Amino acid sequence: MNSQTVQQWKRFKSIKRGYYSLIAMLVFLALSIFAELLINNRAILVKYDGNYYFPTYAGFIAGTHFGLDYAYETNYRDLKKHFSGQNENWVLLPPIPYSPFETNFLENSFPPYPPSISDQHYLGTDIAGRDIFSRLAYGFRLAITFSMILLACNYLIGIAIGCAMGFWGGAFDLLFQRLIEIWSNVPFLYVIMIVASVIIPSFWTLVFIMVIFGWMGMTWYMRTATYKEKAREYVEAAKALGASNVRMIFRHILPNTVSIIVTFIPFSIATGITALTALDYLGFGLPPPTPSWGELLSQGTSNLQAPWIVTSVVVAMTIVLLMVTYIGEAVREAFDPKRFTFYE
Amino acid sequence: MSNRNFSTREMNWVALYASLWLLIGCSEQKESESTAGTVNNIESDNYLVEILPSYQNELLPEGLRWETNESDPVFSSNEAKKGGKFNSWILSFPLTLRTVGPDSNGSFSTYTRANNLGLVGVHPNTLDYYPVLATHWAFDDDDRTVYYRLNKNATWSDGEPVTADDFMFAVDFMRSEHIVAPWYNNHYTNVIVNISKYDDYTISIEGATAKPPEEMLNEYGLSPIPRHFYRLDENWVQEYNWRLAPTTGAYRISIVEKGQYVEFQRNGNWWGDSNLYLRNRYNVDIIRFTVIRDMNVAWEYFLRGELDSFPLVMPSFWHEKANGEDFDNGYIQKIKFYTDRPRPSYGMWMNMDDPILGNLNVRLGIAHATNVEKMLSTLLRGDYERLKMQFEGYGDYSNPSIQPREFDLLQADNYFVAAGFKNRGPDGIRANEDGQRLAFRVVYGSQEHTPRLVLLREEAKKAGIELNLQLLDSSAQFKQILEKKHQIAWMGWSTGLVPRFWQYYHSDNAHIPQTNNITNTDDPELDSLIMRYRKSKEKDERVRLAHLLQRMTHDAGAYVPTYKVPYTREAYWRWLKMPKHFGTRTTDTIFNPLGEALFWFDENLKLETMAAKQEGISYPVVNITDTTWRVD
Numbered sequence: 001m002n003s004q005t006v007q008q009w010k011r012f013k014s015i016k017r018g019y020y021s022l023i024a025m026l027v028f029l030a031l032s033i034f035a036e037l038l039i040n041n042r043a044i045l046v047k048y049d050g051n052y053y054f055p056t057y058a059g060f061i062a063g064t065h066f067g068l069d070y071a072y073e074t075n076y077r078d079l080k081k082h083f084s085g086q087n088e089n090w091v092l093l094p095p096i097p098y099s100p101f102e103t104n105f106l107e108n109s110f111p112p113y114p115p116s117i118s119d120q121h122y123l124g125t126d127i128a129g130r131d132i133f134s135r136l137a138y139g140f141r142l143a144i145t146f147s148m149i150l151l152a153c154n155y156l157i158g159i160a161i162g163c164a165m166g167f168w169g170g171a172f173d174l175l176f177q178r179l180i181e182i183w184s185n186v187p188f189l190y191v192i193m194i195v196a197s198v199i200i201p202s203f204w205t206l207v208f209i210m211v212i213f214g215w216m217g218m219t220w221y222m223r224t225a226t227y228k229e230k231a232r233e234y235v236e237a238a239k240a241l242g243a244s245n246v247r248m249i250f251r252h253i254l255p256n257t258v259s260i261i262v263t264f265i266p267f268s269i270a271t272g273i274t275a276l277t278a279l280d281y282l283g284f285g286l287p288p289p290t291p292s293w294g295e296l297l298s299q300g301t302s303n304l305q306a307p308w309i310v311t312s313v314v315v316a317m318t319i320v321l322l323m324v325t326y327i328g329e330a331v332r333e334a335f336d337p338k339r340f341t342f343y344e
Numbered sequence: 345m346s347n348r349n350f351s352t353r354e355m356n357w358v359a360l361y362a363s364l365w366l367l368i369g370c371s372e373q374k375e376s377e378s379t380a381g382t383v384n385n386i387e388s389d390n391y392l393v394e395i396l397p398s399y400q401n402e403l404l405p406e407g408l409r410w411e412t413n414e415s416d417p418v419f420s421s422n423e424a425k426k427g428g429k430f431n432s433w434i435l436s437f438p439l440t441l442r443t444v445g446p447d448s449n450g451s452f453s454t455y456t457r458a459n460n461l462g463l464v465g466v467h468p469n470t471l472d473y474y475p476v477l478a479t480h481w482a483f484d485d486d487d488r489t490v491y492y493r494l495n496k497n498a499t500w501s502d503g504e505p506v507t508a509d510d511f512m513f514a515v516d517f518m519r520s521e522h523i524v525a526p527w528y529n530n531h532y533t534n535v536i537v538n539i540s541k542y543d544d545y546t547i548s549i550e551g552a553t554a555k556p557p558e559e560m561l562n563e564y565g566l567s568p569i570p571r572h573f574y575r576l577d578e579n580w581v582q583e584y585n586w587r588l589a590p591t592t593g594a595y596r597i598s599i600v601e602k603g604q605y606v607e608f609q610r611n612g613n614w615w616g617d618s619n620l621y622l623r624n625r626y627n628v629d630i631i632r633f634t635v636i637r638d639m640n641v642a643w644e645y646f647l648r649g650e651l652d653s654f655p656l657v658m659p660s661f662w663h664e665k666a667n668g669e670d671f672d673n674g675y676i677q678k679i680k681f682y683t684d685r686p687r688p689s690y691g692m693w694m695n696m697d698d699p700i701l702g703n704l705n706v707r708l709g710i711a712h713a714t715n716v717e718k719m720l721s722t723l724l725r726g727d728y729e730r731l732k733m734q735f736e737g738y739g740d741y742s743n744p745s746i747q748p749r750e751f752d753l754l755q756a757d758n759y760f761v762a763a764g765f766k767n768r769g770p771d772g773i774r775a776n777e778d779g780q781r782l783a784f785r786v787v788y789g790s791q792e793h794t795p796r797l798v799l800l801r802e803e804a805k806k807a808g809i810e811l812n813l814q815l816l817d818s819s820a821q822f823k824q825i826l827e828k829k830h831q832i833a834w835m836g837w838s839t840g841l842v843p844r845f846w847q848y849y850h851s852d853n854a855h856i857p858q859t860n861n862i863t864n865t866d867d868p869e870l871d872s873l874i875m876r877y878r879k880s881k882e883k884d885e886r887v888r889l890a891h892l893l894q895r896m897t898h899d900a901g902a903y904v905p906t907y908k909v910p911y912t913r914e915a916y917w918r919w920l921k922m923p924k925h926f927g928t929r930t931t932d933t934i935f936n937p938l939g940e941a942l943f944w945f946d947e948n949l950k951l952e953t954m955a956a957k958q959e960g961i962s963y964p965v966v967n968i969t970d971t972t973w974r975v976d
Binding site for chain 1: 638640641659660663664665718722723725753757768769770771772785791794795797798799801802805806807808812813814815816817820
């Protein structure tokens with residue numbers, strides 16, 4: 001690591017709330033990657049007749065396989081009860097034994113069920129009897145993945161075009177500036193509405209549409225930064241030494257604009273999450289029954305008599321967005337050159 | 345808003361502008377509003393009529409025995425008062441205000457069509473016919489021609505008299521290909537074969553086949569079409585999309601604010617007020633249907649008193665929402681009213697043109713994999729009952745031996761295996777040897793139904809099928825279904841007086857868009873039976889054929905019936921008053937201002953209630969359950 005990066009990292013670490021937010025966020029991300037092991041109706045491990053089974057990743061195992069009387073997928077919660085008292089057969093369930101899709105009905109009462117520790121619905125259920133914790137967790141994973149993919153695509157296009165505009169300038173720059181201005185005026189929400197009324201929007205169609213309308217933001221910053229760097233002596237020097245365009249862009253200009261890019265990342269992630277949530281809330285996002293925060297939010301607001309729905313999702317969203325913002329703040333602070341520059 | 349009248353051409357520009365603004369986005373709200381304008385005061389929107397179609401008189405046969413009905417009990421209340429503005433709501437704005445032609449069959453059409461009265465009406469309790477636009481009727485000896493003597497007082501809402509020519513024109517109109525309505529084209533050609541005029545107030549309608557008298561009045565009747573209003577040419581569909589046609593009913597549309605609301609105004613001096621069975625009905629002066637795209641938002645409007653009544657058939661609303669201060673203080677009242685009437689056919693409709701759904705075993709497997717029982721007992725709290733088949737509640741015409749297919753994984757398994765879907769993938773979903781998965785798209789049109797479909801989806805997984813849910817705006821859903829682009833449609837058909845098969849099951853309507861054969865049923869044997877049913881004159885034979893047709897369509901398994909609701913449940917502010925008997929045997933919605941509309945609006949009571957609410961005065965709680973018409 002070069003000394004500047006070390007400096008920046010130290011600076012970042014010294015901003016406590018950003019640093020701890022980053023750690024917490026990474027922990028959440030790591031946990032969400034293994035969500036199937038923590039929040040799932042499939043057991044982690046089953047020992048039956050001397051054999052071990054790992055249903056989480058192994059896939060569908062029919063109930064008959066474990067000596068139950070049905071041919072559809074085993075209900076591992078029931079299986080655990082079924083095995084209770086037997087020493088040789090046992091089931092290891094995840095801490096939250098519900099999948100985000102499963103509708104669970106309790107006897108003599110109707111969903112939504114309030115939070116309950118004995119039923120292991122720690123945040124209650126939604127109006128279809130699905131566990132809210134489970135839907136929140138999977139919804140988080142989906143939103144964050146969505147947002148990261150979106151970010152990668154947007155930045156790839158935005159940086160490439162912005163950089164090219166700044167580097168070549170002239171007619172190319174002028175043309176793209178006008179194109180981007182026009183393109184930014186297409187109302188993105190209407191396009192989504194039209195698309196959603198014709199096809200079922202899938203994860204990738206949503207990413208695609210959002211990229212189509214979202215890559216422009218980065219171009220302006222990159223264009224300016226490239227213009228600025230291009231005029232610097234070291235680029236001139238490289239050019240004088242006969243460096244190719246590719247070398248100039250990738251070895252000299254891009255590394256020097258990295259601070260701009262990095263500073264924007266956390267905020268773009270927050271935007272991505274909010275955008276998906278908003279679309280789901282309006283009903284133009286991912287089709288039901290995909291676990292999604294927006295869908296929970298819309299359920300919650302229309303069922304205020306069950307306050308645990310709306311509370312859970314609002315609190316979860318606030319925490320995640322706050323953390324992302326804290327990280328963003330700290331990154332910006334750490335990359336701020338002013339701290340090391342003195343003007344006279 | 346200006347009061348200018350739009351000519352057709354200007355209207356087109358307005359529509360174009362409006363759609364452009366929709367596409368570009370209304371960055372300048374004001375401008376777009378003034379461009380879209382308010383389309384009102386349309387009665388004066390006449391174009392110059394060069395030539396009105398005219399019709400020749402024929403000679404009325406001698407010896408006709410004219411009948412009428414003034415002896416059945418009146419079902420409205422003479423305590424009813426006129427006046428008031430009734431606020432109601434719709435989920436989406438209608439795609440057109442035409443009552444025929446493309447996209448005209450959406451849910452809003454029940455309101456527009458309610459103002460096109462027929463020759464006779466059906467008494468909601470006795471099911472006898474009573475005079476409406478016709479004062480008398482007589483039957484010809486050929487058993488397929490009905491003579492009608494028209495009411496000379498009847499007028500259109502623009503003041504023009506309703507004459508025999510409007511009925512003659514109606515047949516020409518319905519036969520015209522310019523209206524792009526194949527069902528009507530066919531009905532007015534092959535079911536109603538001829539119409540004759542004897543003088544300005546006497547007509548006869550000739551049907552294709554002999555029928556018992558009571559069915560003739562139902563089948564061989566029609567609503568007049570205002571001859572002086574329409575110009576039929578190839579532009580008809582576009583030109584009349586938003587034009588406000590004169591009506592014969594109590595109301596006419598007075599204001600249309602596109603995308604926002606439609607307002608109906610009661611016709612002053614309505615001719616129907618002198619009719620025994622129309623008197624004291626349709627009591628409110630103004631009805632406004634505001635677009636509220638979410639039922640829960642509409643509920644909040646209702647609680648604020650901005651809507652006057654609210655349907656509470658949905659269990660979540662009845663049990664969880666319809667409680668609280670306004671109910672405890674008696675400002676809002678509740679009624680549960682049992683009825684005895686044909687049931688709408690809610691359920692899953694499969695498109696048999698789909699390569700997988702074309703397989704009978706797959707369809708039967710799906711029926712056995714649909715856990716309606718669990719949905720009813722859990723999510724719907726046992727409030728709804730299982731529907732047995734498409735035509736339930738039609739008295740003799742309903743085949744009592746048909747039972748719905750129950751959730752039975754063993755049978756489902758047998759059918760799926762027989763269809764070649766033997767193995768399950770790692771997600772538990774079946775696939776055949778070609779790798780085709782047993783996955784289907786279910787299209788539905790109401791967010792409120794998501795929990796039901798989520799439950800059915802989870803249960804269906806047990807049988808190894810995957811139901812992918814597609815929630816669309818209800819108009820978009822309807823369009824997709826009528827264009828036959830669905831796989832499985834989650835919807836229900838409304839009902840008629842007797843079961844109808846041709847529109848749902850005849851091959852003439854299969855594989856083409858904009859017809860009601862959404863299963864794409866195409867079976868020559870069924871076709872010939874349907875035609876026999878349509879032509880049959882004897883009630884016994886018709887009943888027998890109806891039973892047979894119901895059995896055959898049940899065996900084809902393209903429809904999974906789900907639930908019926910044998911009552912209506914509604915909440916209403918206490919300023920809405922009802923007759924002592926509340927409703928009738930066949931009431932659909934008590935507070936539908938364009939339905940039976942027996943209720944009235946007490947404006948003084950509204951002021952009193954609003955004041956009481958401010959001051960915290962309470963009234964006794966009213967929670968009515970009426971079982972007069974309950975059938976067990």
